[in-house]
Amino acid sequence: xxxxxxxxxxxxxxxxxxxxxxxxxxxxxxxxxxxxxxxxxxxxxxxxxxxxxxxxxxxxxxxxxxxxxxxxxxxxxxxxxxxxxxxxxxxxxxxxxxxxxxxxxxxxxxxxxxxxxxxxxxxxxxxxxxxxxxxxxxxxxxxxxxxxxxxxxxxxxxxxxxxxxxxxxxxxxxxxxxxxxxxxxxxxxxxxxxxxxxxxxxxxxxxxxxxxxxxxxxxxxxxxxxxxxxxxxxxxxxxxxxxxxxxxxxxxxxxxxxxxxxxxxxxxxxxxxxxxxxxxxxxxxxxxxxxxxxxxxxxxxxxxxxxxxxxxxxxxxxxxxxxxxxxxxxxxxxxxxxxxxxxxxxxxxxxxxxxxxxxxxxxxxxxxxxxxxxxxxxxxxxxxxxxxxxxxxxxxxxxxxxxxxxxxxxxxxxxxxxxxxxxxxxxxxxxxxxxxxxxxxxxxxxxxxxxxxxxxxxxxxxxxxxxxxxxxxxxxxxxxxxxxxxxxxxxxxxxx
Amino acid sequence: xxxxxxxxxxxxxxxxxxxxxxxxxxxxxxxxxxxxxxxxxxxxxxxxxxxxxxxxxxxxxxxxxxxxxxxxxxxxxxxxxxxxxxxxxxxxxxxxxxxxxxxxxxxxxxxxxxxxxxxxxxxxxxxxxxxxxxxxxxxxxxxxxxxxxxxxxxxxxxxxxxxxxxxxxxxxxxxxxxxxxxxxxxxxxxxxxxxxxxxxxxxxxxxxxxxxxxxxxxxxxxxxxxxxxxxxxxxxxxxxxxxxxxxxxxxxxxxxxxxxxxxxxxxxxxxxxxxxxxxxxxxxxxxxxxxxxxxxxxxxxxxxxxxxxxxxxxxxxxxxxxxxxxxxxxxxxxxxxxxxxxxxxxxxxxxxxxxxxxxxxxxxxxxxxxxxxxxxxxxxxxxxxxxxxxxxxxxxxxxxxxxxxxxxxxxxxxxxxxxxxxxxxxxxxxxxxxxxxxxxxxxxxxxxxxxxxxxxxxxxxxxxxxxxxxxxxxxxxxxxxxxxxxxxxxxxxxxx
Numbered sequence: 001x002x003x004x005x006x007x008x009x010x011x012x013x014x015x016x017x018x019x020x021x022x023x024x025x026x027x028x029x030x031x032x033x034x035x036x037x038x039x040x041x042x043x044x045x046x047x048x049x050x051x052x053x054x055x056x057x058x059x060x061x062x063x064x065x066x067x068x069x070x071x072x073x074x075x076x077x078x079x080x081x082x083x084x085x086x087x088x089x090x091x092x093x094x095x096x097x098x099x100x101x102x103x104x105x106x107x108x109x110x111x112x113x114x115x116x117x118x119x120x121x122x123x124x125x126x127x128x129x130x131x132x133x134x135x136x137x138x139x140x141x142x143x144x145x146x147x148x149x150x151x152x153x154x155x156x157x158x159x160x161x162x163x164x165x166x167x168x169x170x171x172x173x174x175x176x177x178x179x180x181x182x183x184x185x186x187x188x189x190x191x192x193x194x195x196x197x198x199x200x201x202x203x204x205x206x207x208x209x210x211x212x213x214x215x216x217x218x219x220x221x222x223x224x225x226x227x228x229x230x231x232x233x234x235x236x237x238x239x240x241x242x243x244x245x246x247x248x249x250x251x252x253x254x255x256x257x258x259x260x261x262x263x264x265x266x267x268x269x270x271x272x273x274x275x276x277x278x279x280x281x282x283x284x285x286x287x288x289x290x291x292x293x294x295x296x297x298x299x300x301x302x303x304x305x306x307x308x309x310x311x312x313x314x315x316x317x318x319x320x321x322x323x324x325x326x327x328x329x330x331x332x333x334x335x336x337x338x339x340x341x342x343x344x345x346x347x348x349x350x351x352x353x354x355x356x357x358x359x360x361x362x363x364x365x366x367x368x369x370x371x372x373x374x375x376x377x378x379x380x381x382x383x384x385x386x387x388x389x390x391x392x393x394x395x396x397x398x399x400x401x402x403x404x405x406x407x408x409x410x411x412x413x414x415x416x417x418x419x420x421x422x423x424x425x426x427x428x429x430x431x432x433x434x435x436x437x438x439x440x441x442x443x444x445x446x447x448x449x450x451x452x453x454x455x456x457x458x459x460x461x462x463x464x465x466x467x468x469x470x471x472x473x474x475x476x477x478x479x480x481x482x483x484x485x486x487x488x489x490x491x492x493x494x495x496x
Numbered sequence: 497x498x499x500x501x502x503x504x505x506x507x508x509x510x511x512x513x514x515x516x517x518x519x520x521x522x523x524x525x526x527x528x529x530x531x532x533x534x535x536x537x538x539x540x541x542x543x544x545x546x547x548x549x550x551x552x553x554x555x556x557x558x559x560x561x562x563x564x565x566x567x568x569x570x571x572x573x574x575x576x577x578x579x580x581x582x583x584x585x586x587x588x589x590x591x592x593x594x595x596x597x598x599x600x601x602x603x604x605x606x607x608x609x610x611x612x613x614x615x616x617x618x619x620x621x622x623x624x625x626x627x628x629x630x631x632x633x634x635x636x637x638x639x640x641x642x643x644x645x646x647x648x649x650x651x652x653x654x655x656x657x658x659x660x661x662x663x664x665x666x667x668x669x670x671x672x673x674x675x676x677x678x679x680x681x682x683x684x685x686x687x688x689x690x691x692x693x694x695x696x697x698x699x700x701x702x703x704x705x706x707x708x709x710x711x712x713x714x715x716x717x718x719x720x721x722x723x724x725x726x727x728x729x730x731x732x733x734x735x736x737x738x739x740x741x742x743x744x745x746x747x748x749x750x751x752x753x754x755x756x757x758x759x760x761x762x763x764x765x766x767x768x769x770x771x772x773x774x775x776x777x778x779x780x781x782x783x784x785x786x787x788x789x790x791x792x793x794x795x796x797x798x799x800x801x802x803x804x805x806x807x808x809x810x811x812x813x814x815x816x817x818x819x820x821x822x823x824x825x826x827x828x829x830x831x832x833x834x835x836x837x838x839x840x841x842x843x844x845x846x847x848x849x850x851x852x853x854x855x856x857x858x859x860x861x862x863x864x865x866x867x868x869x870x871x872x873x874x875x876x877x878x879x880x881x882x883x884x885x886x887x888x889x890x891x892x893x894x895x896x897x898x899x900x901x902x903x904x905x906x907x908x909x910x911x912x913x914x915x916x917x918x919x920x921x922x923x924x925x926x927x928x929x930x931x932x933x934x935x936x937x938x939x940x941x942x943x944x945x946x947x948x949x950x951x952x953x954x955x956x957x958x959x960x961x962x963x964x965x966x967x968x969x970x971x972x973x974x975x976x977x978x979x980x981x982x983x984x985x986x987x988x989x990x991x992x
Contacts (some may be wrong), residue, residue, distance in 0.1 A: 022548035025541055026522045033525060037533070041724030042741030045521055045778065052518035056552075228537030245538030282541065 009072035010082060012065075013089050014284055021283035022059050025242050027053055035234040058104070061096035062362075081286065084466045091166060096220050098151040099144055108196035111411040118409040127379060127398040130409075135375045137411045140367055143411075145369050153491045157369045160414030164292040165421065167469055172365065173417055176424070177359055184490075185389060191340045191494045200339070201332050206324050208233070208252035214323035215250065215264040215426045218316055222268045222302060223453050224248075228275055237263045239270035243282055246271040257324065258336055259348075262303055269302030270295060272453065276461025287464045290472055292415065296422025297429065298460065304351050305422065305430045306452070308337040308493070311444030338493065344400040351423070352490055356389040358420040364402075365413045371479055378402045424481060427474065427489040429456070432477035450470030503570040506578060508561075509585050510780055516556045517779035521738050523549055528743045531730040547549035547653065554600070557592035577782065580962045584781030587662060594647040595640055602904075608905040614905040623875060623894040631871045633907045634864055641865050641909075653865045656910030660788040661917065663965055666862065672920070673855055675979050680986075681885060684848055687836045687990045696835070697828050702820050704729070704748035704903045710745065710819035711760040714812055716800060718764045719949050720744075724771055732812055733759045735795075739778055742767045753820065754832050755844075758799055765798030766791060769951065783960045784970055791924065793920025794956065795902065800847050800919065801926045802948070804833040804989070807940030838886035840896040848986055851919065852885040857912040860898075865909060874898045920977060921969065923985040925952070928973035978980025 030050050038046060070090050078086060114133040129292075141160075148159035154169075161168045187369045216231060229246035241247035248267040252260045273295060281287025289295050306312045313333045320326040328336075340350050346357035364381060367373025373381060381403045386394045394401045402408075407415055433455045436438060443451055459476035470480045520536055526546050534542060566586050574582060610629040617626045637656075644655035650665075657664045712727060725742035737743035744763040748756045769791060777783025785791045802808045809829045811904045816822040816829075824832075836846050842853035860877060863869025878898045882890045885891060890897045898904075903911055929951045930936060955972035 019548060022545040025545035026549060028525065029525060029529060030522065033529065037726065039723050039725055039741055041721065043740070045738055045740050048779075049518040049521035053516060053522060225537065227535050229535060230533065242538070242541055244541050245535055283544075 007073065007076040007078060007082070009069045010076050010078055010086060013069050013305060014085070015289065016060070016066065016279055017089060017092075017285055018283040020057060023053060023057050023060065027057065027238055028242050028247075029176050032240040032249075035236070035238065035240075035246075036232045036249055047339065054108075055479075058101070062101075067097075076140070080396060081281075081466055085281070085284050085286035087468075088288070088465050090116060092285050094151065095163060098148055099314060100147070101145060103140065107144060107411055110137050111409075112138060114411070115406065115409045118403070118406075119175070122399050122403045125397070125399040125403075127403065130398070130403055131375055134378075134408060137408075138375055141411050141413055142369060142371070155218065157366050157414065161415075161417065163431035164415050164418050165469070166291060168291075168293075168417070173362065176481070177355075177362060177417075177420070178484050180355055180420070180486075181359055183487060184352075184355055187490060187494070188340060188342065188356070188390070191352060192342075194494075194496055195340060198335060198339075201328070201336055203256055203258065204324070204326070205254045206257045208256060210223065210323060211252045211254075211257050211260050214257070214319060215261060217319050217323065219248075219264060219268050219316065221319070221449070222265065222272065224268050225275060229271055231264070237267055237468070239267045239274065241274075243274050243277050243279075243287075246274045256444075262307055262337070265307045266299045266303035267471070272302070272456070273461050274300040276457045278462050278464045278466070281464050281466070286466050290460075290463070290465050290467075291469050292418040294423035294460065294472070296418050297425035298422075298456065300423050301426040301429060301456070304439065305426050305489070306444070307439055308333060308334075308351065309444075311439075311441030313337065315441055315444055315449075340494065342392055344386070344392060344394060344397065345404055352494060353390060353424065355420045358416050360385040360389060361405075361416040365416065421481070424483050424486040428473070428477050428482060428485040429460070430489065431485045501572060503569065503572040503578070506574055506582060507564045509565050509569055510581070512556070512559070512562065513585060513588075513781055514779040515766065516553060519553050519556065522739050523553065524736055524743075528736040528745075531732070531734065532728040532743075532745055550604075554592060554597070557589065558597075560591045563593075577777075577962055581632075581777070581782035584784070584961050588781050591659060594644055596643070599636065599643070601718060603633075603907055605634060605639060606633050607905075610907070611902065611905045614899070614902075618895050618899045621893070621895040621899075623670070623899065626847065626894070626899055627871055628648050630874075630904060633904075634871055637907050637909055638865060638867070653862050653910065656861075657867065657913065660911050660914050661965070662787060664787075664789075664913070664917070665991060669858065672977070672979050673851075673913075673916070676851055676916070676982075677855055677885075677973060679983060680848075680851060683986060683990065684836060684838065684852070684886070687848060688838075690990075690992055691836060694831060694835075697824070697832055700752065700820075700822070701751055702749045702753050703750060706819060707748045707750075707753050707756050710753070710815060711757060713815050713819065714757065715744075715760060715764050717811065717815070717945070718768065719946065720764050720767055721771060723765055727760070733763055735763045735770065737770075739770050739773050739775075739783075742770050758803055758833070761803045762795045762799035767794035768798075768952070769794040769957050770885065772953045774958050774960045774962070777960050777962070782962050786956075786961050786963075787965050788914040789917035789921060790956065790965060790968070792914050793921035794918075794952065796919050797803045797922040797925060797952070799992075801922050801985070802936065802940070804830075804847065805937055805940075806830060807935075807937030809833065811940055811945075834989065835848050838888055838889060840882070840888060841900055847919070848990060849886060854912050854916040856881040856885060857901075861909045861912065917977070920979055920982040923981040924969070924973050924978060925956070926985065927981045 027050070030046065030053065034046055034050075066089075070086065073086055102406070114137050117133055118130055120126075142156065145156035145160050147295065148154070148162070149156040152159055152162065154162065158169050161170065161173070212231070216226075219231065220226070228244055229241060229248065231248045233251060234249035235251060237248075237250045239246065239248050248264070248271050250260055250263045250267060273289060277289065278287050310330065313330050317328070317330050317333060320328060338350075340352045342353050342356075343349060346354070349357055360382070363385065364373060364378065367381070368375070368378075378396060379396075379402055383394050386392045386401070407413070430440060433452065437443060437451055437455060440452055443449065460472065463472055463475075467475060474480050523546070526549065530546075560863065562585075566582065566589065569582055599754070610633050613629055614626055616622075638652065641652035641656050641919055644650070644658070645652040648655055648658065650658065654665050657666070657669070712722075715727065716722070724740055725737060725744065727744045727746065729747060730745035733744075733746045735742065735744050744760070746759045746763060748754055769785060773785065774783050780952050806826065809826050813824070813829060814824050816824060819848060834846075836848045838849050838852075839845060842850070845853055856878070859881065860869060860874065862879070864871070864874075875892075875894060875898055879890050882888045882897070903909070926936060929948065933939060933947055933951060936948055939945065956968065959968055959971075963971060970976050
């Protein structure tokens with residue numbers, strides 16, 4: 001694909017980005033190892049090595065020849081896939097190049113210190129300690145946002161969104177999330193009413209070892225290829241590694257196997273996406289995942305669309321018996337996994353209340369970036385929003401309030417919407433899939449789960465970043481993101 | 497140490513080599529991961545990423561500014577440690593720079609192909625398949641040796657030795673090994689006569705899991721710091737990682753726990769050396785291990801000087817009872833670990849016959865490099881040497897003869913002598929240590945093993961490469977390498 005003599009500039013760009021991908025491979029390995037394997041004594045030299053590597057990758061991504069080569073490649077005769085790759089090269093170059101190196105470094109250093117302090121401050125509910133750090137970091141975030149905005153002719157918050165969701169705008173999110181806000185709190189109330197007399201099911205304790213064996217079995221059922229990846233333990237589950245060698249992690253709670261298990265199902269969704277990215281485009285920007293929302297759509301497809309459905313639970317219930325000796329019925333599992341209960345913590349939230357945590361953060365981020373919300377006012381804002389969205393009183397509990405997530409502590413704004421966009425995409429994909437394949441529950445009951453993944457592979461995974469997000473979704477489902485599918489999904493599953 | 501404004505050139509060199517060390521950190525991580533963790537599907541992209549990294553490191557090590565900066569730094573006012581560091585910088589630059597990049601690449605590629613084919617050829621005893629590959633590779637090795645020789649005003653084989661043992665010469669090795677050859681075959685015969693009526697001890701089977709728990713316990717006894725390292729499994733045991741994060745590997749044979757256990761003891765010796773290298777010189781050439789023979793001296797000190805002695809066996813025998821439920825007495829262990837039995841395979845050889853495998857390879861390498869021994873004649877040479885050194889008939893068993901080691905299959909000549917030099921240094925260190933501390937066996941019996949390691953730390957580990965090998969050994973023991981200590985050690989332990 002890249003050897004044509006008629007496209008020397010395009011060709012030199014692909015070679016350069018292949019080189020960058022090799023160094024990013026090492027970066028992924030270093031991150032994974034740090035989270036899973038590295039002993040404490042390795043921190044210092046690993047930190048220095050990773051910083052050196054990040055600097056090198058940034059240098060490679062901002063080499064001046066890239067800009068001129070892009071311009072010249074645009075004059076070359078490229079096929080449509082090469083044109084897509086060039087679009088993604090331009091995007092990556094712009095993202096890396098637009099922010100001055102000094103600002104990148106200042107933000108990286110401050111974020112590192114802020115995060116480090118936050119780990120203890122959070123434990124101690126120490127808002128007064130965290131506040132000045134966050135204020136200093138927000139100043140740099142606003143500076144970054146404003147520079148990115150100018151370069152792309154976007155609003156500052158849109159410029160941050162574009163780091164994770166190329167093409168996404170605040171205006172569009174306000175439409176999508178405004179719709180959600182109009183019906184979700186009502187739905188939550190109704191479902192809570194329906195579930196209020198349902199008694200929680202007590203769970204037995206199972207060792208991490210036993211849970212892991214179950215997890216591996218479920219991963220195999222979900223088509224995870226252990227010749228192309230691993231499962232390990234880390235304190236914060238993630239899906240890392242590189243295509244061909246995807247490294248999942250999870251954590252096990254002996255008293256509640258259901259969370260670790262569904263964590264594995266979630267990460268397996270991420271993993272299958274990565275394992276399914278187009279091999280012939282490996283190492284090229286067009287071969288990467290489309291966006292963070294599309295990535296989340298794949299994990300949430302597994303965890304929510306499949307994982308909490310009767311079809312899936314029917315299939316894994318015998319595995320629970322086999323590995324855990326569990327006596328839980330399919331009805332028990334369904335009840336556990338569709339329990340709706342507003343809570344303080346985003347990552348512990350169920351499928352129905354989760355978007356409220358995102359609505360809150362989206363509003364807060366917009367205000368923090370445009371200056372209409374000060375860091376000092378954040379706790380009051382949080383208290384009021386938790387009350388109005390979820391009916392929860394949070395007063396003075398900063399630890400489980402605005403200090404709960406790592407994202408802001410490392411200066412990462414603009415990411416949160418991806419989670420709920422992902423949930424919306426996942427629902428849309430399922431309905432579209434069912435239009436041609438019939439009910440997913442039925443397919444699973446017939447042992448045909450691979451047809452579900454074939455659809456995802458054909459429509460999403462194998463497309464990499466060859467299409468834009470809107471093109472991809474339209475190509476897969478006939479229309480761009482439509483929030484009605486998410487609503488339909490929740491109503492069908494939760495309203496009895 | 498590096499911030500003086502009066503030493504700008506020296507300072508720029510230290511910064512540059514620190515940068516190189518950061519990339520070498522990633523290289524060590526990639527190697528370790530490949531051997532222990534990486535699934536099969538990761539090979540291709542890992543191979544490409546590691547090749548990219550090697551290329552980058554080579555570019556950094558051969559940047560033209562280094563040569564001029566070394567010259568200018570030589571005019572700067574440096575303290576003695578800085579002068580040592582500059583010597584090591586010069587050495588590393590010369591080693592990396594002297595061979596043309598084309599030759600490096602040609603040899604790397606050929607070695608990769610040769611090794612790959614060798615893995616099957618060895619299994620199939622396919623000398624005719626291996627021979628042409630080895631011939632082609634030896635041609636490049638001789639070319640490399642000749643270029644290195646010219647640049648350093650050394651003989652070609654000396655130039656190869658110097659990659660691993662700076663300062664070591666063929667002439668000196670001939671003296672050391674000539675001495676060995678004069679008494680070792682006789683000693684082996686005598687010891688075999690003494691042991692011929694001793695019945696081998698049958699071993700029970702133990703799971704890898706159980707053996708690992710024992711191994712960890714023994715590593716702790718040997719002072720391995722698990723906050724600064726790990727133990728894992730790989731098909732070929734090694735000690736990798738970086739100071740602060742040393743990664744040991746071993747393999748377990750359920751039918752023979754004694755080999756895996758002593759493998760762990762051996763690698764722990766390497767590990768403690770790496771963990772003990774001077775912290776203030778981390779990332780600088782003067783902070784690295786002194787030479788491969790000194791590295792082997794530390795592993796062999798643990799495995800042979802300590803590991804097969806009564807003092808050590810007395811201490812670990814209760815651990816065998818505890819972890820394995822083993823009923824082996826201290827006498828049994830001593831008999832197992834001091835059994836002398838000539839065999840075909842170097843890596844399986846006991847302490848007494850091992851040097852014969854090295855004498856053979858040393859002679860062969862000299863001949864292969866100066867052209868007096870052709871690859872075609874290698875099997876006959878092997879047969880004749882095995883007969884004369886160890887009294888073993890090897891006829892037509894190439895697999896367990898000249899095809900047994902990976903070293904030549906990857907074009908690495910000049911390394912083998914390090915093993916026996918290491919054994920000699922280890923003996924010399926023990927006698928020197930005992931001159932001031934008294935019997936090592938007694939120290940261990942008194943629970944004072946840390947005094948042994950304190951001596952090694954003070955005299956060897958903490959010195960890094962600040963001294964030359966001869967200076968280091970003289971400083972530690974009062975004289976440079978003297979083979980009489982190794983002879984004394986073997987005679988004292990094995991002649992009853």
